Amino acid sequence: MFALIVKRILLAIPVLLVVASLTFVLVRIVPGGPFDADKNLPPEIIANLNAKYHLDKPVPEQYLLYLGRLAQGDLGVSYKYVNRTVNDILADAFPVSLQLGTISLTLAVLIGVPLGAIAAVCRGRKEDVIAMFLSTLGISVPGFVIGATLIFVFAIKLRVLPVGLWESPWHVVLPAVTLAFSPAAYLARLTRASVLEIVEKDWVRTARSKGLSQWNTVLKHILRNSLIPVVTVLGPLTAIVITGSFVVEYIYAIPGMGRFFITAVMNRDYDLILGTTLVFAVLLIIANTFVDLAYQFLDPRMRIED
Amino acid sequence: MRNIGDHRFLISEFAKRLGHCFLAVLLLISVLSLSACIRPRSRFEPGVLRVNLGTEPPGLDWHTATDSTSFDVVSNLMVGLTQYTNKLTCAPSCAKNWEVLDGGKRYLFHLRDDLRWTDGKPLTAYDFEYAWKRLLNPVTAAQYAFFLYDVVGAREYNTGKLKSAETLGIKALDAHTFEIRLRKPATYFIYLTAFCVSFPMRKDVVEKWGDRWTEPEHFVTNGPFKLTKWQHEYKMELAANEGYFDSVPQVKLIKMFMVPEASTAFALYENDELDFIDNRSFATPDVERYRNSPEYKNFPLLRANYLAFNVTKKPFTDVRIRKAVAMAIDRSIFPRILRRGERPATSWIPPALPGYSPDSGLKFDPVAARALLAEAGYPGGKGLPKPELLYPNRDDVRLTVEATQDQLKRNLGMEIELVNQEWKVYLATVRKDAPPMFRNSWGADFPDPETFMNLFTKDCGNNDTKWSDPRYDALIEAAQGELNAAKRADLYRQADVMLCREAVPIVPTFLATQNIMVKPWVTGIAINPLDLQFFKDVVVDDSQNSQTKYGAR
Numbered sequence: 001m002f003a004l005i006v007k008r009i010l011l012a013i014p015v016l017l018v019v020a021s022l023t024f025v026l027v028r029i030v031p032g033g034p035f036d037a038d039k040n041l042p043p044e045i046i047a048n049l050n051a052k053y054h055l056d057k058p059v060p061e062q063y064l065l066y067l068g069r070l071a072q073g074d075l076g077v078s079y080k081y082v083n084r085t086v087n088d089i090l091a092d093a094f095p096v097s098l099q100l101g102t103i104s105l106t107l108a109v110l111i112g113v114p115l116g117a118i119a120a121v122c123r124g125r126k127e128d129v130i131a132m133f134l135s136t137l138g139i140s141v142p143g144f145v146i147g148a149t150l151i152f153v154f155a156i157k158l159r160v161l162p163v164g165l166w167e168s169p170w171h172v173v174l175p176a177v178t179l180a181f182s183p184a185a186y187l188a189r190l191t192r193a194s195v196l197e198i199v200e201k202d203w204v205r206t207a208r209s210k211g212l213s214q215w216n217t218v219l220k221h222i223l224r225n226s227l228i229p230v231v232t233v234l235g236p237l238t239a240i241v242i243t244g245s246f247v248v249e250y251i252y253a254i255p256g257m258g259r260f261f262i263t264a265v266m267n268r269d270y271d272l273i274l275g276t277t278l279v280f281a282v283l284l285i286i287a288n289t290f291v292d293l294a295y296q297f298l299d300p301r302m303r304i305e306d
Numbered sequence: 307m308r309n310i311g312d313h314r315f316l317i318s319e320f321a322k323r324l325g326h327c328f329l330a331v332l333l334l335i336s337v338l339s340l341s342a343c344i345r346p347r348s349r350f351e352p353g354v355l356r357v358n359l360g361t362e363p364p365g366l367d368w369h370t371a372t373d374s375t376s377f378d379v380v381s382n383l384m385v386g387l388t389q390y391t392n393k394l395t396c397a398p399s400c401a402k403n404w405e406v407l408d409g410g411k412r413y414l415f416h417l418r419d420d421l422r423w424t425d426g427k428p429l430t431a432y433d434f435e436y437a438w439k440r441l442l443n444p445v446t447a448a449q450y451a452f453f454l455y456d457v458v459g460a461r462e463y464n465t466g467k468l469k470s471a472e473t474l475g476i477k478a479l480d481a482h483t484f485e486i487r488l489r490k491p492a493t494y495f496i497y498l499t500a501f502c503v504s505f506p507m508r509k510d511v512v513e514k515w516g517d518r519w520t521e522p523e524h525f526v527t528n529g530p531f532k533l534t535k536w537q538h539e540y541k542m543e544l545a546a547n548e549g550y551f552d553s554v555p556q557v558k559l560i561k562m563f564m565v566p567e568a569s570t571a572f573a574l575y576e577n578d579e580l581d582f583i584d585n586r587s588f589a590t591p592d593v594e595r596y597r598n599s600p601e602y603k604n605f606p607l608l609r610a611n612y613l614a615f616n617v618t619k620k621p622f623t624d625v626r627i628r629k630a631v632a633m634a635i636d637r638s639i640f641p642r643i644l645r646r647g648e649r650p651a652t653s654w655i656p657p658a659l660p661g662y663s664p665d666s667g668l669k670f671d672p673v674a675a676r677a678l679l680a681e682a683g684y685p686g687g688k689g690l691p692k693p694e695l696l697y698p699n700r701d702d703v704r705l706t707v708e709a710t711q712d713q714l715k716r717n718l719g720m721e722i723e724l725v726n727q728e729w730k731v732y733l734a735t736v737r738k739d740a741p742p743m744f745r746n747s748w749g750a751d752f753p754d755p756e757t758f759m760n761l762f763t764k765d766c767g768n769n770d771t772k773w774s775d776p777r778y779d780a781l782i783e784a785a786q787g788e789l790n791a792a793k794r795a796d797l798y799r800q801a802d803v804m805l806c807r808e809a810v811p812i813v814p815t816f817l818a819t820q821n822i823m824v825k826p827w828v829t830g831i832a833i834n835p836l837d838l839q840f841f842k843d844v845v846v847d848d849s850q851n852s853q854t855k856y857g858a859r
Contacts, residue, residue, distance in 0.1 A: 030730075030731075031730070031731045031734045031735070032728075032729075032730025032731050032733060032734040033730070033734070035449070036730050036733040036734060036737075037372065037449075037733070041449055041452070041767065042452050042767055043767070044452075044461070044464060044465040045447075045448075045449055045451055045452060045464070047465075048444045048445075048446075048447040048448075048451075048464070049447045049449065051444075051447070052445070052447040080364050081362065081364050081365060082364060082365035082367065082370040082371070083365050083366075083367055083370070083517040083518065083519075083520055084365075084517075084538070088538075089538070092537075092538045092539065093538075093539060148569065151570070151573055155573065155577065156573055156576065156577065159577070162577075162579070163570060163573040163574045163577050163579065164565060164567075164570045164573070164574060165540075165563065165565070165574070165579070166540060250566050250567045250570075251567045251569070251570050252570065253540075253563065253564065253565035253566065253567065253570055253571075253574075255537065255538065255539035255540035255564075259539075259566070266728070266729065266730070267730075268730055
């Protein structure tokens, strides 16, 4: 297990380098620059700005400068938020997204997995139809529709929950539910398919025939084995959910980092684009490492020799 | 004995248990939600104004800030030598009076004696001298540095040609006298002294804290409010500045939220969680719903929208075709489709400014338009190439260009192709090689025709039409230095006629408006046509009566 972690850390370095380099090139290929605005600036002013942010240097030199700073953990400065560094911005925004994402993910697992299991068990019956209807709805209805509907019902009509903002624990409820909707639906479909496959296996019958209790069979044999695909998708899902969602943060006015995935690109805020992309990549690598560790716990066949 | 191959029983047990867990979770969520329930809360906090900024201000350093959100905040934290009134004049502020000398080339500002910063230190002319020189210092990389290019040596210093700031025409003669020397007379110069970028700044604070000097714990200001809290991307809190030299504001605290989504902000307003909202929090259907409400108000802004031609591209190299387009568009369509009380415009100078004349531009006249097109060799639009009209990808802009396309087809028989691009790509395209037609807009920086008319001079970096005329440039230069107000207005009017009636590189379409909603317990909100919001005269009623009057929820 230790070897696996070390190997993952070593592999992460080239992966991050590739991600940083690709993003660096892509953001500079896109037309339009950070200082383009509806009021065109005199060339002298643009020259001052470019000098301040080293954008006057040749691109390869900018790239080396960037990598140098990156190696020291400095993600650079924002061109849009003039007095703030990318590290500052992400340090403020990431904890908010992390809180909301963790709650949503928990909610998604607690709702999605049982829903899928019930659907599988009651295959073809009305419970199955209802569960799959709900999950199709969850996957196909976009977040802004779910969010707007929840706000309309719970905040405007019933007035039991706040419309938005990030003031008290009550302000977390609607955004967490909105954010959980789609992952819960996805997990439900996945769990259903997986449980359906496992209950038909010979070894489930064998487990019962050797006298194991029902509960033990379900927990140790059916559930544990049907969770493998679920755990697999939980890796990327975790990275996606805890880095925040543009839509959810926008409609509930939550100061998370999801918005930067979109706004940084619209503003051509080069370092912020790179910063958010790298944070996402790091989280994805961490989550996938956890998934690999979880495999070993769930399925001994996957254990790698140390 | 149960058949072990039959897993039905086994899983139905499992399902039951899971079902119970699931129900329990759902129940928990509902209970949690409901327990948050309907506790009576007051509909407003006396003395506290809650507004929506829409987004995080990109920066509160007024030398590097460039956007209206930052200026909205700074305008309430700081005051300059003069101050805009809501009637578009400049009133004394830090300067109690000023003298215009040497035929308009020298300004002498006399400062009040009782000026103090929020940390108690006296504010002097030296703070202005430091601030103006910092704005022009190329190291600051201030986007608005060109604002002071009329000052002696300013452009040279800002572009690095002049190394020392000593010879600049900016000097504090003593603690209470501030002298400015200009390269040439510029009548509009006084307006610049009310604009954010010309506010004073504290050298010791800026140098000590570097980029972090605008954080609430270090920030030192001189205006009616002071910054007490800044949760980035979420909320700012501004408290009344007890030491403000003018009247201390009645509002004790302003909470400025940053709600980016208009429908959420509007719902917050409807739920009494915001007291005042403007365009940033309005979707058009909401305007429709509240048009007749006493809480709704609509103000014209000094922001003009226009259709521009690249006069070097066919078919718009021919002025007759440009004129035909200008006369074929019925501007009254724009307020009908945008529904925010937009004001149709045919001249480039807006009605609120000197030099405006309703007859400067070409009016809607489809018959004359068709005749001009026929004269240019395209009767009924036959044989006319299909030009592109480029516009930035935004819903309201799309509506206006589609209406334009329809009008040209209907009134001229002219087909145009609509092309949209993402905002920054659009800007880059227009600057590099503008297509035959593009849609643009311009907001005034100060309340003077100069801010609009300068745009189409030869050397202006924002003139993407490729049109220029030495006679036009001469008129603008003469107007800049003219001290007689009536003569000056006439010079701008002549230039406006040249722009909108004779050469027609642009077709003005409409003036944008500010739509606001204010709760009945808030008074004193006034909108400035420059779209700056000053909250110092606002009152949020704190009497016992009003609480009863509006009720508790």
